[in-house]
Amino acid sequence: MTVDQLGLLASAIAERTVEVAAAGPGEPSWTDGAVVFVDREAGPRDQVRAVAVQACLLAAGSLGPEVLGRIGRRERRYLGVEGHRALAAQEAVLPLGVRGVIDRATAARSGSPAASLALAVSREAIPEPPAVFGVIRSGRVRTAVTAAEGGGDGEGSGRHVPRRESEQVLRELEDGDEGGGEGGFDLFNPVGGGGAAGWLLRRLLGSERGRGGGGQPGADAPTHRSATSRRVARRAALSAATGGLPDDPEAGPGRGAVYPEWNVHAQRYRAAWCTVGEVEPDGEGGEPLVPPDTHGLRRPLARLGLELERRRRQPDGDDIDIDAVVEAQVELAAGSAPDEAVYVDTVRGRRDLSVLVLLDVSGSAGEPSPTGRRVHEHQRAAAAALTLALHDLGDRVALYGFRSLGRQAVQVLPVKRFGDRLDARALSRLAGLEPAAYTRLGAAIRHGASVLEAEGGTARRLLLVLSDGFAYDHGYGGAYGEADARRALAEARRRGTACLCLSIAAGTDVRALRRVFGTAAHAALPHAGTLPATVGPLFRSALQRAEAHRRVSQHRQRAQERLRIEESRT
Amino acid sequence: MSDTTGPYYVPVGHEEQVFRAAFRQGLPILLKGPTGCGKTRFVEAMAAALGRPLITVACHDDLTTADLVGRYLLQGGDTRWVDGPLTRAVREGAICYLDEIVEARQDTTVVLHPLSDHRRQLPIDRLGVTLDAAPGFCLVVSYNPGYQSVLKDLKDSTRQRMVAIALDFPPPDVEEKVVAHEAGTDPETAARLVQLGQAIRRLEAAGLREVASTRVLIAAGRLVGEGLDLRAAAQAAVAGPLTDDPSVTAGLARMIDAYLGGDAES
Numbered sequence: 148m149t150v151d152q153l154g155l156l157a158s159a160i161a162e163r164t165v166e167v168a169a170a171g172p173g174e175p176s177w178t179d180g181a182v183v184f185v186d187r188e189a190g191p192r193d194q195v196r197a198v199a200v201q202a203c204l205l206a207a208g209s210l211g212p213e214v215l216g217r218i219g220r221r222e223r224r225y226l227g228v229e230g231h232r233a234l235a236a237q238e239a240v241l242p243l244g245v246r247g248v249i250d251r252a253t254a255a256r257s258g259s260p261a262a263s264l265a266l267a268v269s270r271e272a273i274p275e276p277p278a279v280f281g282v283i284r285s286g287r288v289r290t291a292v293t294a295a296e297g298g299g300d301g302e303g304s305g306r307h308v309p310r311r312e313s314e315q316v317l318r319e320l321e322d323g324d325e326g327g328g329e330g331g332f333d334l335f336n337p338v339g340g341g342g343a344a345g346w347l348l349r350r351l352l353g354s355e356r357g358r359g360g361g362g363q364p365g366a367d368a369p370t371h372r373s374a375t376s377r378r379v380a381r382r383a384a385l386s387a388a389t390g391g392l393p394d395d396p397e398a399g400p401g402r403g404a405v406y407p408e409w410n411v412h413a414q415r416y417r418a419a420w421c422t423v424g425e426v427e428p429d430g431e432g433g434e435p436l437v438p439p440d441t442h443g444l445r446r447p448l449a450r451l452g453l454e455l456e457r458r459r460r461q462p463d464g465d466d467i468d469i470d471a472v473v474e475a476q477v478e479l480a481a482g483s484a485p486d487e488a489v490y491v492d493t494v495r496g497r498r499d500l501s502v503l504v505l506l507d508v509s510g511s512a513g514e515p516s517p518t519g520r521r522v523h524e525h526q527r528a529a530a531a532a533l534t535l536a537l538h539d540l541g542d543r544v545a546l547y548g549f550r551s552l553g554r555q556a557v558q559v560l561p562v563k564r565f566g567d568r569l570d571a572r573a574l575s576r577l578a579g580l581e582p583a584a585y586t587r588l589g590a591a592i593r594h595g596a597s598v599l600e601a602e603g604g605t606a607r608r609l610l611l612v613l614s615d616g617f618a619y620d621h622g623y624g625g626a627y628g629e630a631d632a633r634r635a636l637a638e639a640r641r642r643g644t645a646c647l648c649l650s651i652a653a654g655t656d657v658r659a660l661r662r663v664f665g666t667a668a669h670a671a672l673p674h675a676g677t678l679p680a681t682v683g684p685l686f687r688s689a690l691q692r693a694e695a696h697r698r699v700s701q702h703r704q705r706a707q708e709r710l711r712i713e714e715s716r717t
Numbered sequence: 718m719s720d721t722t723g724p725y726y727v728p729v730g731h732e733e734q735v736f737r738a739a740f741r742q743g744l745p746i747l748l749k750g751p752t753g754c755g756k757t758r759f760v761e762a763m764a765a766a767l768g769r770p771l772i773t774v775a776c777h778d779d780l781t782t783a784d785l786v787g788r789y790l791l792q793g794g795d796t797r798w799v800d801g802p803l804t805r806a807v808r809e810g811a812i813c814y815l816d817e818i819v820e821a822r823q824d825t826t827v828v829l830h831p832l833s834d835h836r837r838q839l840p841i842d843r844l845g846v847t848l849d850a851a852p853g854f855c856l857v858v859s860y861n862p863g864y865q866s867v868l869k870d871l872k873d874s875t876r877q878r879m880v881a882i883a884l885d886f887p888p889p890d891v892e893e894k895v896v897a898h899e900a901g902t903d904p905e906t907a908a909r910l911v912q913l914g915q916a917i918r919r920l921e922a923a924g925l926r927e928v929a930s931t932r933v934l935i936a937a938g939r940l941v942g943e944g945l946d947l948r949a950a951a952q953a954a955v956a957g958p959l960t961d962d963p964s965v966t967a968g969l970a971r972m973i974d975a976y977l978g979g980d981a982e983s
Binding site for chain 1: 779789790796889915916919964965967968970971972975976978
């Protein structure tokens with residue numbers, strides 16, 4: 148048994164995602180707000196108690212910045228009171244074996260962290276905290292502790308700065324006793340740090356990111372810069388949009404496919420409005436992405452193509468199709484030869500699915516997600532996992548990135564075309580994609596759908612968009628962009644192409660995507676780890692919907708043909 | 718409140734009053750709540766208390782209108798009409814309970830519309846008749862607005878005809894009573910199982926699709942009644958069904974040990 152398995156217990160008591168990691172033998176337990184460190188050599192019961200105490204401190208708000216900012220050297224005295232208070236406050240959720248630790252007399256002396264602090268500062272006698280209480284390392288508690296409850300990313304980067312500063316000061320003042328190299332605190336991480344992601348995310352994504360370190364090697368500098376500067380740039384772009392942008396800065400029309408765009412204000416198309424060019428992605432993007440483990444994804448996806456389908460009016464089958472029988476009887480009674488196909492059969496469909504994955508590589512994907520890594524990394528991991536899983540299953544699959552710089556320069560970056568091999572080169576092309584520029588969603592969807600329909604080569608087609616939901620380009624914002632993207636999707640669906648959008652770890656406005664894709668064809672996932680649980684039903688419902696559309700249009704076509712034939716007869 | 722012989726149900730809010738009022742007014746009822754929180758049991762208890770027969774239909778995505786309304790069968794070359802469960806309930810004045818209605822296709826649920834507004838009628842086009850619902854007929858549908866809602870949702874036109882009753886897992890004291898009664902365990906065992914369930918429900922983002930429902934806690938209690946060790950029972954009935962992921966399973970096992978493990982010395 149390893150201590151990290153106690154993460155669920157800690158999360159249950161703390162009522163937020165908390166990870167448990169091993170501390171050295173004999174080391175007292177402590178927490179940095181996201182991770183509880185416990186002695187890996189301690190007995191199971193002591194580990195549980197130590198974890199419970201630290202989780203209670205987190206749940207009871209004992210490690211808030213307002214207390215830790217004033218605690219000075221009185222950490223032991225504070226813990227002696229506050230530990231019991233926190234345990235008592237959370238008693239209802241504590242395992243019985245932990246409740247025995249509570250010293251009720253001491254717990255009753257304080258009603259809040261502030262009161263405990265006041266006691267700690269006073270000269271009153273305070274019992275020494277038991278060993279399982281561990282220690283408080285105030286200098287290493289992340290400020291994220293309180294902010295994490297507010298729920299992730301949030302708009303107010305301005306709000307966070309002062310806290311960062313105060314913590315920095317705090318750390319410099321008080322973190323004298325720690326010799327450790329890995330600081331529990333990451334200046335460049337957004338609020339939430341690694342905490343909100345929790346152990347599950349790290350484990351599932353196989354993160355190589357050191358706990359105290361920054362981003363991945365080689366990606367540090369841009370990540371850090373983007374955490375602040377991109378945000379500002381985005382704001383500026385937004386405000387400029389309301390003031391009216393100059394026309395597209397890129398004058399000359401690029402070479403590539405030309406698509407119309409829906410002008411919602413005028414309620415008509417702007418013909419040949421967007422130019423989409425396929426741009427080879429920079430293949431020298433460093434080492435290929437480590438192929439993700441697609442095991443969990445394969446099962447839900449495998450069943451997609453081979454669904455059991457009940458078909459009516461079959462010549463053989465395990466059930467009688469009553470309607471068909473009745474009709475046959477009627478026909479028999481009327482004297483005509485009845486159709487003998489009167490059974491309902493359960494048929495296994497064969498695989499005939501092609502999928503085109505569109506990956507948003509616009510600048511907004513460079514935003515840090517609430518979990519610390521950039522949205523781009525989450526989306527890229529999901530794209531890789533889905534593409535590999537579908538490819539392994541024998542589906543036809545293609546992966547394209549997309550971004551734009553005005554309507555004349557919508558770029559689609561083929562990472563893997565339908566005909567390409569899915570090899571290390573493709574994975575290194577994927578790894579080389581770096582978020583930049585803007586998002587002209589509608590044009591990308593139109594291009595993706597037309598590539599899919601031309602090259603997919605199967606009856607069932609799925610266009611999968613991985614985007615953070617921030618659609619913005621020159622003259623392409625807000626309601627206009629949403630309406631155009633919605634229109635582009637409706638066009639594709641009418642042609643029987645299923646459309647689905649996933650936003651992963653994005654803190655941006657998911658409601659906009661909901662408006663574009665509808666709730667049924669859009670899902671916001673907290674991280675790529677939840678893909679296996681969700682893709683199956685999502686894919687299925689998207690495909691079923693497209694199937695219905697296709698049947699309706701086929702029906703209509705046939706009706707029109709019949710009409711034409713009848714007209715020609717008369 | 719409920720009849721002593723009726724199914725066991727402990728009301729948590731004023732759901733019984735709402736149900737009775739809606740029943741008397743002939744309004745259809747929409748029960749919302751997570752899996753295993755007692756929706757079906759609530760309907761059973763109310764049907765018994767109101768003295769109406771209960772006709773339950775478990776909805777699935779292959780459910781056709783004919784499955785609900787009825788169909789012609791062949792009998793020696795002649796056809797014979799057979800009522801579906803919905804038509805039977807309409808004729809008899811029974812409570813018709815459509816479990817997990819979102820699983821049914823939307824074109825199927827449209828047949829409910831004339832039944833669920835002031836008309837209270839069921840048109841059967843194959844028979845060419847329109848049935849008026851007998852007094853005592855009540856339409857109850859249930860739906861789990863959790864994880865599925867991303868994929869399927871009730872049509873607005875359907876849900877707007879309903880009176881909604883939101884159910885959730887009962888508070889700990891009530892849930893302890895329920896587990897003790899249903900599983901026949903002693904209150905102490907029930908309390909510890911409920912505490913484990915409550916802890917699992919506090920795990921929001923741990924990768925669990927569903928949380929530990931009252932139903933699985935009762936199942937664990939029943940296994941204990943069969944002589945199983947408390948931890949083994951919880952492992953089998955609570956942790957096992959929740960996840961296949963090995964590390965989440967390991968984490969849950971540690972939680973079970975902590976909450977249900979050998980009694981502490983204190």
